Amino acid sequence: MGRIQKAYETRLRWLLAHVGARQLDKGVRWWLDQAQGLSQREHVSLNQALTRRFETLACKRPFAPVRLLASSERFLCDAGLGGLARWLRAAGYEALWQADIGDDELLRQARVQGATILTTDSMLMERRLVRDRLIPAFWLPPTLGIPEQLSLVFREFGLVLRAPRCMACGGCLRAVEKEALRDRIPPRTYRWLNDFFVCQRCDQLFWHGTHWQRIRDKLEQTARAESSIRNPGPPQT
């Protein structure tokens, strides 16, 4: 069995158990059959079919509300998810990340910080503390790019867009008078913009330039799309 299939199977069993389903094996087999059928019919890889079938199923009743039980205010990204951590911070969430962090240290920090682990490592999902849900963790298929990772995390945890945090460290941003920072702001930027912010943790300076606007546009697009999946409008007639 492939790693991706195994990781989805673990999640599916957990979802089924949480809605009180008794025949977990039967449920898993049904989902596998569905994915295999889709893979053959539409000539997509089995992994893609597994992902699509899982996501369709998990968004439906009675599973959708269960997914939100795992809701978290603070995330701990594994070593490979530094890019996702930066985007989550821009969306207003605490997302801790450390390069080269080992599994044991990741688990220890998740416990100490009360954070939900985000990982692409299906082996980590098999660790006892994670399997028994003593430490909340969410697995992301390793094939996804950052925009898809972000969409999945928004959907899974029912996130909404908040006031941005520092993309470098996750600290809170404080609005500052631009006069006070004149020597730190490039002259052209100083002339054109009025809103400046300083990270209360690492002191990095931010402003709402075109780069920031592109990031915020992308985040708003993600938040809107995921919210419409969670709260579909009335059926069209």
Ligand SMILES: [Zn+2]
């Ligand atoms: Zn910072």
